[in-house]
Amino acid sequence: MRAFKDLREFLQLLDAEKQLLRITEAVSLEPDLAAAGRAINQAGGETSPAIHFNNVNGYQKAEVVMNVHGSWPNLALMLGMQRDASLSQQFFEFVRRYEQFPGKMDHRASAPWQEVVIEKQVNLFELLPLFRLNQGDGGFYIDKACIVSRDPDDWNNEDVQNVGMYRLQVKGRNRLGIQPVPVHDIAIHLDHAEARGEDLPVAIAIANEPIIAVCAAMEILYDQSEYKMAAVLQGSPYPVVKSTKGLDVPWGSQYLLEGRILARQREVEGPFGEFPGQYSGCRNYPVIEIDRVSHCKDPLYEALYLGMPWTELDYMCAINTSAPLHVQLKNEFPEVVAVNAIYTLGFIVIVSTNSRYGGFPKAVGLRVMSTQHGLGYAKIVIIVDGDVDPFDIKQVMWAVSTKVNPAGDVIIVPNLSIDVLDPASEPEGISHKMIIDATTPVPPDRRGSFGEQLGNPARTDVWRSKLSAMLKDLRK
């Protein structure tokens, strides 16, 4: 396990591990930064590096980094594992740490980002190298910030303090639009503030050490603190500092924006190229006014290219979506072996489980839909036997191909809630959901004519080790 004090320290490790590309030539805000952010992921595939720019047109000293979480090696290094740790190894290690929850917060008196403070005439376009990600976007977005809020009805409860990642459209020098869809925790805080007729204070931390972004983008329970989750994932108390309004914010950020969601106001926001691979359309969303910006001297800005999957977001939200769901399910059903929710933020969930008795796998599938994650995602749930690796899609497709009889193995539950960004939902935010039971029926479910399943010939393991070594030599 390893804790990084800030993003720069993590970039040093990525550099040493050849997982960072530095671009020193002059680049335009549009279209260069988005194009490079898109291309790094296409060029590098599942092992793509982060990409850093230090010569951005129009700024004296701007630095931008993208794709920090955008590959399996980068995520493994973030967890302090070997860069070649497999997805499955990372998943089980993440689960092991997650189960240590809660860790502790390390309250500190001051932070490096307090070096420079702007309280008058805030101009975000001057302070941040903002750029358009996709042509049809309605504006310039901050899309990888950690947004902190508290419940105005329970202000001193640090466990319901929320750290979330929501898209922010920069509409004016100090005016932002925010997307707090109803399935997000901040929407609860906003609802309470608006019922009181009060603005909701928020703090927006940009360019953080890597673990808090993973927690901010993770579906954990409403009363679980993201900081206490970050602490167990990094193996040490998570350092925080108070904002001027009393919110706990990360110590290791580059920028901190402080402001308020304006009570009972909505205005047009979007479109924005979103995670399902299409533009979101426009909605009337809440508005934030920024009153104060603090930042490190010579700050580093972090952004995430979002577009047609797979992008950095798909990597960043893979293990942190799967692991909480796994732990929640396993608490109730110890037979659960592993959960893969890495596709499109978990619109599809694949669960491998052993069967307690006939019908059991379908109960596991139904429970997926009523988890915190399931309320907004889990449109299609595939259940496979415990000896099928849910991260190996070839194995999953074999199970679906050979174990499913649609007559009794497909369940459709009508009109459940789903993220409003699901383009197939009708009306927006409502969708039928489906369970595909691809397990082998066990008594008293005696459907089908399943015979003895094939295994490997004797000594296959011995030959696999021997041949793997020979292949490695052959390809040196």
Added chain:
Amino acid sequence: MSKPANGSPALLCPRCRSASAEVLCNSPVAGTWTMYSCKTCLYAWRSTEPEENTNPEKYPEAFRLKPEDLAQFPIVPTIPALRSG
């Protein structure tokens, strides 16, 4: 670049074509670019972007808006009733 409408100082918004766009700010390194925004539909653009983002004639049909569309967009999240007392 959007053009002044009928010689007035107002700029046309590439997206909703309202003559209500204005200069938002300039680049920190002077003279590199200018940011504009529309007071009607809140679209923002930079002078150095491709014409599809800056020129009302070339702005893609798929992303255009009419000012009267704005009130029709869904309100998310819904605004709760004020608590009494």
